[in-house]
Amino acid sequence: MATNQQRREAAKRKLERQLARRAERAKRRRIVGVGVTVGAVVVVAGLIVVLATRGGDSEAENNADGSSSATTPAAPTDIEIPTERVELAQRPEPLPNPTSCEYTESGEAAKKVSVPDGENVSSEGTVKVTLHSNVGDIGLELDRALAPCTVNSFVHLAEEGYYTDTSCHRIGTEGLQMLQCGDPTGQGTGGPGYTFADETFEELEYGRGVLAMANSGPDTNGSQFFMVFGEAPLPPDYTVFGSIDDEGLKVIDEVARGGHDGSFDPSPGGGKPLTDVTFTDVTVES
Structure with missing residues (x-):
């Protein structure tokens, strides 16, 4: 191995x-x-490849003032997108149920939100979430067995309206094919005002259909997440906490084909989508 x-x-x-x-x-x-x-x-x-470089969840290479260095927009292109989904990895050993999660206050929240309750968090079952957006619905299935603390935080933020009216700030179409969202500032530097530990393990793999957390190093998870629609040659350093449904992947595919502005090229790569993706509402099915 x-x-x-x-x-x-x-x-x-x-x-x-x-x-x-x-x-x-x-x-x-x-x-x-x-x-x-x-x-x-x-x-x-x-x-x-890193999925964040600044501000707790940030993924952009930033100037001294925190802004991204914009380059010439990448025109829409017939990019190659794999059609085969990857199978979610399974933990080698189940986690205790219930479990406890520690959410540590860190920095200023990009949008007012409380810190989740970390006591008696379930590590069994799944949660259905729908990201309603201006370009179509993206359905998610969150897996508590993979990452109970991450799922607990994501559901908490969704139910408090943290993700509503926020835009996805980065898409990668070559090398790392993913759409990154979850920062209300839209700049890639914002977080919820708290962080929590990684829930990773050696067997993790990334590819089409995988939902994972962005970070700026070990144990710096916050609110930013990324949705993989194609290739993702990453080490198992990013918490996987669910999957994206087929209709949602079709929505992301179209956004990817629209191109990006190149503002994160050459490192970490990609840019802001030329097709705006804004979450108008987020619904959670208990």
């Missing part, structure tokens, strides 16, 4: 190849556009 280090190295090499191919395509487009030959060498070194 591959070690975490081997997985990280494999992901790094794969991403390097993908970024090099993307740079080569961009170079050819420039040559066609101006009618001259331009030589370019693209060197990608030490690039490791």
Whole structure:
């Protein structure tokens, strides 16, 4: 079985190849556009995919003032999206039921919300959640057996209206194919004013249909999450807490095909979706 280090190295090499191919395509487009030959060498070194870099949940590479560095928008494209879903990993050993969760106050909340109750949290069963958005409904099934504390927090935030009227701030269409949401500021720097521990294990894998938490390092989970619609060559460092239904994946696919503004390229990659995704309401079925 591959070690975490081997997985990280494999992901790094794969991403390097993908970024090099993307740079080569961009170079050819420039040559066609101006009618001259331009030589370019693209060197990608030490690039490791991370799902957050600042502000507890942040995923953007930010300027000193906290804003993202915008680049030229990426035009809509016929991107390659896998159609086969991945099967959610199962814990090698079940968690105690009920269990206890610790939510630690951290920073200023991007939107007023209370801290969840961490006592007697169920680690069994699933919860249905629907993200109603301006581009269509995205159905989620949260799995308490995988990540009870994460599910408890997500449901709490949803029921308190934290996610309502918030927009998804980043989408990746090459290398890491996912839509990241959950920051009311829309900048990738906001969180709920508390953090909680990772609920990860070695067997975790990421791919089409997986719902996981973004973080800025070990045990820094907050409100930001990402929905994988395609490839995701990541180490098992991001808490998986459920899955996305087929209709929801179709919605995300269309958003991905609309392109992004490139504001997070080249690292961590992607940008703000050119097709706005705003959650108009979030419903939870007990």
